[in-house]
Amino acid sequence: MNADFADRQRSAKSEESGKSAKVAGRYDLVIGLEVHAQLRTASKLFCSCPNAFGHDPNRNVCPVCLGHPGALPVLNTRAVDLAVLLGEALGCEIRETSVFARKNYFYPDLPKGYQISQFEHPICVGGAVPLGDGRSVGLVRIHIEEDAGKSKHPEAGDDTESRIDLNRCGVPLVEIVGQPELHSAEDAGLYLSSLKRIVEFLDVCDGNMEEGSLRCDANVSLKPAGAAELGTRTEIKNLNSIRNLERAIRFEADRQAKILDDGGTIDQETRLFDEASGRTRSMRGKEDAHDYRYFPDPDLPPVFVSDDRRTRIAAVMPELPLQRQSRFENSFGLSPDDAAVLTQTRALADYYDAVAESAPDPVAAANWVRTELLGRLSAEGKDITSSPVSPRELTALLKALDDGTLSGKLGKAAVAEMVETGDAFAVVVERNGWKVVSDTGQLAVWVAEAIEKNPSEVASYRAGKTSLLNFFVGQVMKASRGQADPGALRPVIEKALED
Ligand SMILES: [Zn+2]
Structure with missing residues (x-):
């Protein structure tokens, strides 16, 4: 079974269970999660290509999601409805007007050279994720954006070239940005499993972390215990399960504590979690919003969500x-x-x-x-x-x-x-001839057999070890293939053993 919300609630209750020895006492651990959830639409965010996982590489593509010159995006309104539904469920303020912006960067899995996202004007602000024990963690915002393609790097024994699959380009996402209000790996795990359960109940996202429909990045920092000001954070990527999220946070907290203990400073950077070693390693240096030269996308008009539309969506909240x-x-x-x-x-x-x-x-x-x-x-x-x-x-x-x-x-x-x-x-019962036997005649036959086969237990029982009654019940249940009625059986055994 997958990551279990109930298990996480239980383990979060046993408070100190996972607290790092190095961190406890001297530093406060501060965690904020950014969760990407692929929206369950039939088609992509700005074109009519299928939004589907596991198809042959580079089949679900068109000039729009490949970013060919002159191709124009058209917004999938279903994606907006799903983002509004999620925002309503999490108690966000739904903005009447939100704006798509271009986030400019180069990467091989992004043929357009920019990602269409929302920057200054996201569709949802505020809200909170409940942890299920009365506590909740605030949200900064939820915005809609398109996914990028996927690079497939060679593994041992595989071919030697990296390959790109652009099927995922343009798949609709929401990014759910949490406040840095989490203070332990367990609570971070609880937050993510709660959010996973909510998107899955809403049918906004299938919540499948193995297939990458739900992904999580963690911002982790330490500050001296009780200090108001936050420390320098690192952002950890590549967290493909709730367990790995917790492992990565524990490792990163210890790593930062060791640097700070030695009088060092933390570099603001993006780090990758390596599942095999359980460690995080540096991926790239500091980046800030201004590095991406965001500007409103000139091809897309602002998104307008009327009160009426919002009310209609909220009315079908499961x-x-x-x-x-x-x-x-x-x-x-x-x-x-x-x-x-x-x-x-x-x-x-x-x-x-x-x-x-x-x-x-x-x-x-x-x-x-x-x-x-x-x-x-x-x-x-x-x-x-x-x-x-x-x-x-x-x-x-x-x-x-x-x-x-x-x-x-x-x-x-x-x-x-x-x-x-x-x-x-009914078919199974009929085939096996299963019925409860409470007829004392048949029960007595089984009991007699059990007594004959176990003379030393009979002797012990008669010598006063009456707890052996259960042993004989077990023997008869076995012999009867579970058909003996235990209630009717006990007096029959007792009587037989007294004789
Ligand atoms: Zn397309």
Whole structure:
């Protein structure tokens, strides 16, 4: 399973867990995150090329996204709607007028020589990302921009040339710029997993960090403990998972602390995180906004979002993850932990909602979804979106457990078989001839067998070690392939052992 919001909430609660020994006490760690999220539109931001991942290189391109002379961009209004939806969800002020600007720089994956972004006039300002424990972290802004292409550098054993794939050129992004209000690697991880969950619930972005639909840069600095003024920061790039974000911050905090301890100064620079070594290394020197010579893009008119349009977008706001989490606690009586786990993704929350609606016991249902179903799915390399067991079939199983026609043990076996075969619950029960046996005659036969096979345990029991009762229950459950009714079984065993 992917990075887990519930896990991060738990680990952030165990406060000092990840605090660097070097940093603790002497310095305050200050972190601000910049998150890029690819918007889930059908086409790119300024042309009609498909916005798709994994296609053959350099196929989804046209004169506009390749920056051919004379080609004119036309704004994809769906991208604007998605940015507004996200801004509304995070409590931002949505600007009536925002302006696209050119950010000028050279890089091989940017054939135009500039990136179209928003600079002085972003579409959203302010707002905050909730961390799920009552705290939240302020946002500076959210702006819309286009993605650049992708360089593919040779790896060992690969070919020797670097190659460029321009399919990603012009894919719509929002950049979500957070305030430097985070003070530990754990909280940074919590912030990113919370934001990931929100964009995914809104269906603004698929949140896939491995494929790069969601990317994060971290600005990290230290200041003397209690000082007001911020220290010099470094910006860390290439953070392709929440775990790597946390690793990179810990490494960078220690690195900076060591330099400051030795009386040195921190260079303002961009650093790359190397996943294999867990270290950051210098990539390029200081750069400031003025280096990019931003100016308003003369090919694009200002973006206008009327009150009416904003209201219409906000009106279709889905239930947000934290709202859903508290509804699961309040309406279904789930523990905060179960509620957090079951709202990890929207698909999982939808699944549980569908089960809980008609399951006899929503708390038991949560446990079966969380432990048995998710466990089995992950063992088969699947997740809830590819679950062969529909909410309806799982509910059928839960009803059989509730009315006592199926034992817990057989329930687990049924989930395993349903996941494996995709068959309906009734089909699986029929095929295996599963039913609970509470007939004392049949139970007595199994008990007699268990007694015969285990003479020394029988002797110990009779000598006073009555805790061995559970041993005999286990033996009979095994012999009956889980069909014996444990409730009816105990008195039968007790009686047999007394004889
Ligand atoms: Zn194009």
